Every structure is written in structure tokens, then in C-alpha cells.
Amino acid sequence: MGKATSSGTAPISPDFRVAIIGAGIAGINLAIGLQARNVPFTLYERAPEFREIGAGIGFSPNSERAMALLDPEILASFKRIANPNGEDYFQWNDGHVTDELIFKLFVGKDGFQGCRRSDVLEEWAKLVDPSSIQFNKQIDTLSDPASAGDPVEMRFTDGTSATASVVIGCDGIRSRVRQLLLPADAPAAHPHYTAKYCFRALVPMAAAVAAVGTYKAGTRFMFLGPRAHIITYPIGGNTVLNVLAVLSDDAPWPDTAKHTAPGSKSEVVRAFAGWHPTVTKIADLLPDEMDKWAIFDMAEHPVPTYVRGRVGLAGDAAHATGPHLGAGGGLGIEDAAVLAPLLEAVARGGGGGVERALGAYNEVRYQRTQDIVQWTRQACDYFHWTDPEVGSDFEKFGKAITPKFHAIWEYDINVSVEKALAQYKASV
Numbered sequence: 001m002g003k004a005t006s007s008g009t010a011p012i013s014p015d016f017r018v019a020i021i022g023a024g025i026a027g028i029n030l031a032i033g034l035q036a037r038n039v040p041f042t043l044y045e046r047a048p049e050f051r052e053i054g055a056g057i058g059f060s061p062n063s064e065r066a067m068a069l070l071d072p073e074i075l076a077s078f079k080r081i082a083n084p085n086g087e088d089y090f091q092w093n094d095g096h097v098t099d100e101l102i103f104k105l106f107v108g109k110d111g112f113q114g115c116r117r118s119d120v121l122e123e124w125a126k127l128v129d130p131s132s133i134q135f136n137k138q139i140d141t142l143s144d145p146a147s148a149g150d151p152v153e154m155r156f157t158d159g160t161s162a163t164a165s166v167v168i169g170c171d172g173i174r175s176r177v178r179q180l181l182l183p184a185d186a187p188a189a190h191p192h193y194t195a196k197y198c199f200r201a202l203v204p205m206a207a208a209v210a211a212v213g214t215y216k217a218g219t220r221f222m223f224l225g226p227r228a229h230i231i232t233y234p235i236g237g238n239t240v241l242n243v244l245a246v247l248s249d250d251a252p253w254p255d256t257a258k259h260t261a262p263g264s265k266s267e268v269v270r271a272f273a274g275w276h277p278t279v280t281k282i283a284d285l286l287p288d289e290m291d292k293w294a295i296f297d298m299a300e301h302p303v304p305t306y307v308r309g310r311v312g313l314a315g316d317a318a319h320a321t322g323p324h325l326g327a328g329g330g331l332g333i334e335d336a337a338v339l340a341p342l343l344e345a346v347a348r349g350g351g352g353g354v355e356r357a358l359g360a361y362n363e364v365r366y367q368r369t370q371d372i373v374q375w376t377r378q379a380c381d382y383f384h385w386t387d388p389e390v391g392s393d394f395e396k397f398g399k400a401i402t403p404k405f406h407a408i409w410e411y412d413i414n415v416s417v418e419k420a421l422a423q424y425k426a427s428v
């Protein structure tokens, strides 16, 4: 599936070192991609170990192609723990009144399979040389990324420091690296609440089957309705049903410094009261106590660029987006798939020209990722029947959603890598 993109066989510059900040989906994929290209790096993670919440995630076909390009083992590890699709379709039902199919979209053979987040992170973590990882390292400050010639100096909150030829901030939606690249009062320094929050739970499959039947529990469904939707899909070898319930809410999020707030099943049950019994039965499956998660993004205040000097941003740090198109994680993997060969080219070219390589990265990644941040907002309006054009018209829904998913899934990562490498090499 992947295509080897060679940057030649010149030796890697011995002084060249990449610092990756954050060992989430973007950071770990970049680490594995650099390792596969023999580019020296250190992965700094603030947590004491690799960790992810237990909820589910699915990876789109474009994400899979980017994984394969970084290192075929990334894709193979994901596929080892990915849950088979009951059907290779996204299926949207009218969850409010009829529970009938509104629209379905083919995801490709074995496409967009789901898994537990913690399972895939664990598999990927096994691929990284442990000596390249430093845990308990929370980035605090950076030296001026634009100062010529010198390595970038990083200071961590434990008082230690380190240097690197280039720093890639993969530190997520509340990225410290992003803050350090922007003026302190820049609105893009922080993500913003989208007036949606969600509940995430893993329900034992036996209970799910008892409630909605084998067919409904065995494949991916999205139940749509006024100002809310529920997504369900099986993971963990069909042992659990991943449930994501998303609610529109115009009230401000109580504490914008925090992503979660204590919640309860009764809130979900209340929100879906009067909906079709399939949906109310799913709500009934949830645990009594559960956090609610605010959905933040950067749609209203995008960063003007993902790079400054010898520092770049990737993944949610660059373009945090809501979950509604299932695209955010995949975009971080695509970022990594462009960065890894570019940084290899720098390393094999004597270590100079980092700024130009990052410039080429920004050039090929900015519009693609920004478009998807905006489309994701729109998609949730379609799901909640609040889009002024689409409303609850199911025919319009299919016409509106299809081109967005196709544009996400059909992206040719090889073209972007070749374009970025050509731009970088032309500038050297």
C-alpha cells in the first residue's frame, strides 16, 4: 500500500536530532517514521508512560495509507487489533422517529475499522526504541525558534533542558508548543468550545446485543436527530460496543481550562427521551456515573502557520478538530507521513535547511487540514439537523456529507510527500 519515498543514501548528519513533544497519535507515528528512516530523534512525553483512554477510535482509509508510508509495521499493528466491520459502510439512521436508514456510504473493503485507543497506542509503543523516549518531560519554554544557526533549546517543567536541530510539537489540543509560537494574547493559542459535548462509554457486547440485537450491535451506526446524535461501533474483538453520544448545548462550558466535567447517565437519558426506542435503549446501557467531554476545536481561530523557524506543529497541536468526521487522528498521521521523509532529506543533506523543509511541510498540509476542521463543524450541524440548508432533509444530507468524506478518504499522501520534497530540494 505504501510507496517508499527515498531521500537518497547520503549518510545521516551525526549532529542532526529531532525533538518530538508529545507521544499521542501524531507524535508516536512521527517517531516510528523517523526511526524507519534512521533519523535520530527523542520523543518527550509529559506523562509517566504511554497512555490513552479506553474509548474507541476508527482510522479512515487515508490514515491507513499514511501509516503504511511511515512504516508498514504501523498499519500491520493497527490491523492486528482492529475490529472487523460488520458491514463496510457508514450508516446513518433517523434515530429520532423511525430508526430507518437515512443514508449509507461505502468505506472501502475493511475500511474505517475501529479499535480501543489504548490497544492501538500499546501496539505502536512496542515499535519505538525505548532509549529514544523520555517520559515525565513536560515542555515549558523554547529558545527563539527563528534565531539562526543554533539548535533549539527546550526547557522542561522539571528544570532540565535539552537541545535539538528541530522541534515538532505533537502535544495535542492544548499544545504548549503552539502557545510558544504565538503572541500570548493570540486567540489561536487556545482551543475554543464548539457548543457540543459528548459522553463516551464501552458497553459489554452481551448487554448491547440484548438491547438492540446482533445486527445493530455488530456494525457501525450513527443515529441522528434534533441537536444530538449517537454513534455505536463494535471493538475489542466484538466484546464491547463503543458508544459516543454528542449533544448540542448553547450554554458556555463551565471551565474552559478543563475538557471534562462530571456527568451521569441520567443526562443522556433525558437528552434522548422521546427518541426511537433503539436510541433510548442504547442510552440505558450507559454506566450511571460518567464524565462528559467538551468538544473544543480551532475552527474559529486557526493558527496562521504550523511552523516558525525550526519549530513545527503537527496533529491536534496544529489543527484540533471535533470528532464528527472521524478525521483528527488520521490528519496527525498524515502530518507525520509528510514530516518524516522531509526531515530525513534534511538529515541526509548535512542538517541545514530545516526552516525550508518545515516551510514545505506547511505548504502541503495547511489547507488540507484547515478545510477538514471547518467541514467537521458543518458535519455536526448536518447530524443535529441544524444546518440551515440541509435541516432534516435526508436526500440533501447524503449529497452534503458524501463529498466531504470522499475528499478526506481519497487524499493521496504520496503526492503531498513528493510535492513537499520537491519544494524543499528546489530551495536548497
Ligand SMILES: Cc1cc2nc3c(=O)[nH]c(=O)nc-3n(C[C@H](O)[C@H](O)[C@H](O)COP(=O)(O)OP(=O)(O)OC[C@H]3O[C@@H](n4cnc5c(N)ncnc54)[C@H](O)[C@@H]3O)c2cc1C
Pocket (backbone or CB within 6 Å): 021, 022, 023, 024, 025, 026, 027, 044, 045, 046, 047, 056, 057, 058, 059, 060, 063, 137, 138, 139, 140, 170, 171, 172, 173, 174, 175, 176, 177, 198, 200, 244, 314, 315, 316, 317, 321, 322, 323, 326, 327, 328, 329, 330, 331, 332
Ligand atoms: C470523542 C472523540 C472521538 C474521536 N474519534 C476519532 C476517530 O474515530 N478517528 C480519528 O482519526 N480521530 C478521532 N478523534 C480525534 C483524535 O482523537 C485526535 O485528533 C488525536 O487524538 C490527536 O492526536 P495528537 O497526537 O495530535 O494529540 P494527543 O492524542 O492529545 O496527544 C498529545 C500528547 O502530548 C502530550 N503532551 C501534552 N502537553 C505536553 C507538554 N507540554 N509536554 C510534553 N508532552 C505533552 C500528552 O500527554 C499526549 O500524550 C476523536 C476525538 C474525540 C474527542
